[in-house]
Amino acid sequence: MSPHRLLVLGIETSCDETGVALYDSGRGLLSHALYSQSEMHSEYGGVVPELASRDHIRRVLPLVRQTLGSAGVHLRNLDAIAYTQGPGLAGALLVGASIAAALGFALDIPVLGIHHLEGHLLSPLLSTPAPAFPFVALLVSGGHTQLMEVNGLGLYKLLGETVDDAAGEAFDKTAKLLGLGYPGGPALSKLADEFSGSGRPSCFELPRPMLHSGDLNFSFSGLKTAVLTLIHKHEMTPETRAAIAFAFQEAVADVLTEKSVAALAKTGLTQLVVAGGVGANRQLRNNLRQKAEEIGATVFFPELEFCTDNGAMIAFAGAMRLRETQGRVGRVKKTDPFTINARWNLEVQRLS
Ligand code: KG4
C-alpha cells in the first residue's frame, strides 16, 4: 500500500440505493455509480426490506464493474474496500458486507466497515471549499435527525436529536397524506417550491415543534398530525395541497435552522455542515445560508447528488480512516465473519 496515495472502493447498501464509488486520496473522487430502487418500492408505499436485499444482490457487481471501468482502474489497483456496516436494514447491509469481504479476501487488502452517518457527515468534505474540523453537523436523513459536534475523524458528540420522527420521515409521511406517493420528500418539496415561486401568500400556519424547548432536540411527528387535521378540514384542491406542502416545509426548515444556529452558539463554532437527504431541500438551504450570513457563520452543503445515499461518501470515509489508521486495519482471513451493525451509535466511532 502506498503511504501517500490510497485507492478505495466504497460500497453502500444500507437501504434502497446501491451506491459504488472509487476514491483516490491523491486525485479525489474518480467515479461513482448509483442505482435507486425507489420505483420498485413505490408500488408498496415504502421500502420492503426483503426486496431491497435481493435487488442489491442483482445490482452491486455490475455497479462495481461500471465504477472501475469508467475510471480505468483494475481490481488489483485497489488498496482497500469500504462498505456501509450500519445502521440500516440488516439484509441489505449483508449484501455490501459480503461483497466487500469477498473482494477483500480475494485481493488480500483491508476491508473497512463504515458508519453510514459518518459517511453522510463527512460528505461535504468532498466539495470545495471544504469545512475544516471542528464543525457542527446537522444530519437530516430519512432515519435520523441529529446535531453533532464534529471535532475530528471519529470524534463525534451528539448535541441533540429527534425524540420521534426524523425530518425525512416526516416529509415522507406528510407527502403520503397529501397523496404524493413514495418517496414523497422530494415531491413535497417540489410542490412547496412551486407554491412559493407563484408568489401567493401562505394561508396556513403550522406549529414549530420544540422550537423553544431550550435544548437541541427535535420532534416532527406532531406536524404530520397537524397536516392531517388540515386535510380533514379543507377541500383538497391542488391549490390547498400545495399551500399545505409549503406550510409544512416552512415549519420544518424553520425548526432545523433555529436549532442549528443554537448549536453553533452553544459550541462557539462557526462552521455548519448539513448532510443527509433532507439537506437537498432548497428552502432549508436558503434559510440556513441566510441565517449563517446574519451571524457570521459559514454553512457547507454536499453536492446535491451526495446528499442522499451514495457510495462516494463511503469510499471517502474509508480513505480518511485508512489514512489515519494505516497499518492497523486488518486483512480478511478465511475464518473472519463479516460484520454488520443494523443499529449502531455514531458516538462510538473513535479510531482504534
Ligand atoms: O440520507 P438519505 O438518502 O437516506 C437515509 O439515510 O435515510 O435521506 C432520504 C430522506 C428521505 O426521507 C427523503 O424524503 C428526504 O431524504 N429527501 C428530501 C429531499 N430529498 C430527499 N426531503 C426534503 N426535501 C428534499 N428535496
Ligand code: ZN
Ligand atoms: Zn443515508
